[in-house]
Amino acid sequence: MDKPLLAASACLLGSPVRYNGDACExxxxxxxxxxHLKLLPVCPEVGIGLGTPRPTIRLSKGPDGIRLIEPRSGNDLTDKMVAWAxxxxxxxxxxxxxxxVLKKDSPSCGVERVKVHPAKEGRPSRDGVGVFAMVFMALNPQIPVIEEGRLNDPNQAEHFLARVHFHHxxxxxxxxxxxxxxxxxxHHEHKIFLLARTADAKRALGxxxxxxxxAGLPAAEVALKYMIEAQEHLNVLPRRGRFAxxxxxxxxxxxLALSSPRREQVIESIHAYRKGHLPRMAPLLLLDHLAGTSGSIPSWLGHLSNPVPAATGVLARV
Ligand code: SF4
Known part of the structure; x- marks a missing residue:
């Protein structure tokens, strides 16, 4: 199978495209x-023809709502950015x-809490969304989106990579x-995946x-609706208890026999994981080993760990 394809703000991938000519890899x-992933850089500000380096731009709230403005010249770049996005x-x-994966705090790429400046004076509020991020999320609710800042948390990184792999x-x-x-x-093959991450998704998606x-909808339309709803359910970070x-x-x-010592060992390991004494990898490895030796390897078992988070080493830290 091909690797999943992940688009990302170009500056996060090391391209020196920021307003000051730097990257922020x-x-x-x-x-x-x-x-383990194919990466595709995208820079909205370079995309609409702004040079590097360039004057800063920002979200500004005025009588026409929130606009993307270049304060030095007063140019309004909103329509250009929306069309490009x-x-x-x-x-x-x-x-x-x-x-x-998008760069946080950017008026083009930020997913949440981007500064919105009042048109004249006053302090900016922290409730904006970058223009490209807003358009992409509105047009593609079936594709998971995250800011790079959240990926510093191994739990959030693991969950995001699992959502990417699920989409793939x-x-x-x-x-x-x-x-x-x-x-x-x-859906049948991913029941355990869904069960491990959200309380209601398995039944609701069924x-x-x-x-x-x-209702006689075309299969492609039902499949798209399925993924949009699934990603909505998956937008909440799962707890240890759900995985356990x-x-x-x-x-x-x-x-397996109920009293099998190997089964007991896995149960103990799951309990230790639930209490936070072991990483998730520990019971998963035991389960994986059991599945391999019990002669009934279930294909859905792999969906508890998912190859991408496991291969990237993120899973070992959660
Ligand atoms: S934050 Fe977005 S618009 Fe700004 S340099 Fe990075 S990719 Fe380009």
Whole structure:
């Protein structure tokens, strides 16, 4: 299978495209994770023709709402940026991007808490969203988006990479065209993945599939609705208890005697993980080993760990 394709703010990947001619490389992404993901740089400000270095731009609140302004010249770049962002968002989705990592605090790329300046005087508020980020998220709610600052937290990094991988697997499953059977198989194979990360998604998504086909919608439309809703559910960081519960369910599906010492060992390891005494990798490795030796290797077991977070080493820290 191909590697997932991750688009990212070009400055995070080391391109010197910031207003001051610098980069702000996010090394885990550009160095370590790049072995396991295909990376695609994107810079909205260079995209609309601003040079490097360039005067700073910012979000400014005036009578016409929030605009993207170059304070030195007074130029309003909003319409230009929105048009570019619409084209580029469609292009990125068309290229099969599975996720997007954006630079925090930028009036173009920031996903949350970007400064919005009052038109005249006063302190900026911290409630804006960069123009490119806003357009991309509105047009592609099925693609996970995050700021690089959040990726410093191993739990958030693991969860984001798992969402990217989930999107990638969905894309591969529908490559030859979606059918009801393919979508139901995909959902069935990812039940443990969903169960480990959200309380209601497994059932709710099952209902979405049934309602879509009952209403006679085309399979591609139901599949897209499925991924949009799935990513909405996955937008919340899962807790240890959910993973522990999913691992117990996975163990329950294995063909093992109830009193087997190997089974006891896994249960102890899951309990230790639940209490925060062991990383998630510990019970997962034991489960993986058990699955390999019990003669009934379940394909869904891999979805508890997911190759990308595991390969990038992030999983070992959560
Ligand atoms: S527009 Fe985005 S990618 Fe370009 S320099 Fe600013 S933060 Fe980086």
């Amino acid at each position: 996010f090394r885990p992404l550009s160095r370590r994770w790049s072995e 619409q084209r580029t968002s469609d292009d990125l989705a068309g290229l099969g991007v599975n996720g997007l 697997r969905w894309q591969v499953a529908g490559k030859e065209g979606w059918t009801a059977k393919r979508l139901m198989t995909f 209902r979405t599939i049934a309602a879509g086909f009952d 519960h999913a691992m117990e369910r996975a163990l329950g599906r294995m063909d």
